[in-house]
Amino acid sequence: xxxxxQTPRNRITKTGKRIMLECSQTKGHDRMxxxxxxxxxxxxxxxxxxxxxxxxxxxxxxxxxxxxxxxAKFSLSLESAIPNQTALYFCATExxxxxxxxxxxxxxxxxx
Amino acid sequence: EDQVTQSPEALRLQEGxxxxxxxxxxxSGLRGLxxxxxxxxxxxxxxxxxxxxxxxxxxxxxxxxLTKKESFLHITAPKPEDSATYLxxxxxxxxxxxxxxxxxxxxxxxx
Numbered sequence: 001x002x003x004x005x006q007t008p009r010n011r012i013t014k015t016g017k018r019i020m021l022e023c024s025q026t027k028g029h030d031r032m033x034x035x036x037x038x039x040x041x042x043x044x045x046x047x048x049x050x051x052x053x054x055x056x057x058x059x060x061x062x063x064x065x066x067x068x069x070x071x072a073k074f075s076l077s078l079e080s081a082i083p084n085q086t087a088l089y090f091c092a093t094e095x096x097x098x099x100x101x102x103x104x105x106x107x108x109x110x111x112x
Numbered sequence: 113e114d115q116v117t118q119s120p121e122a123l124r125l126q127e128g129x130x131x132x133x134x135x136x137x138x139x140s141g142l143r144g145l146x147x148x149x150x151x152x153x154x155x156x157x158x159x160x161x162x163x164x165x166x167x168x169x170x171x172x173x174x175x176x177x178l179t180k181k182e183s184f185l186h187i188t189a190p191k192p193e194d195s196a197t198y199l200x201x202x203x204x205x206x207x208x209x210x211x212x213x214x215x216x217x218x219x220x221x222x223x
Contacts, residue, residue, distance in 0.1 A: 042199075042213040042214060042215040043156070050209070058210070100161055105155045
């Protein structure tokens with residue numbers, strides 16, 4: 001079983017809809033991250049969390065929110081999706097450190 | 113501003129033809145430099161972490177090296193299964209955990 005799982009793997013939605021992407025991990029890591037990947041722009045950090053009570057904005061947090069429900073779960077929400085949020089979204093986890101970040105399989109989100 | 117630049121953007125090799133990928137970086141104090149491999153439609157897969165200039169790490173046909181301004185990923189006698197996008201990322205000093213990624217080098221190895 002994968003250490004970092006993301007659901008859904010693919011999602012197509014319409015402009016204005018609320019969307020939640022979920023991430024779960026079995027690595028026992030405290031730190032979790034959300035990134036988006038766009039062609040030509042690489043991976044960019046949206047939000048990160050060092051523990052359940054610690055949430056921080058990354059470089060591109062506008063239009064997104066997150067929830068850390070437990071050590072193992074970190075969700076990303078798009079309150080009102082817009083087409084330029086079409087991208088690949090990755091969750092990552094990291095042990096105490098900083099240390100190596102391990103990525104999930106990704107969610108491909110398309111906003112029409 | 114912290115920045116990572118990878119070159120070339122794309123590289124096509126014949127099987128067995130060795131080459132190197134470059135990752136140039138500017139960062140306010142380097143905590144670590146990371147190499148990942150990414151296959152189409154999948155998440156980045158961790159390869160190496162380098163912490164200080166002069167450090168080298170190897171894994172099968174891959175060898176990563178680090179200087180104060182850049183890192184190289186050397187691929188020796190590549191095989192078609194080495195085809196992927198290789199991502200470089202740096203982590204600045206401090207405890208934010210934030211990774212700054214380059215745009216990647218897409219490697220294609222032809223049989």
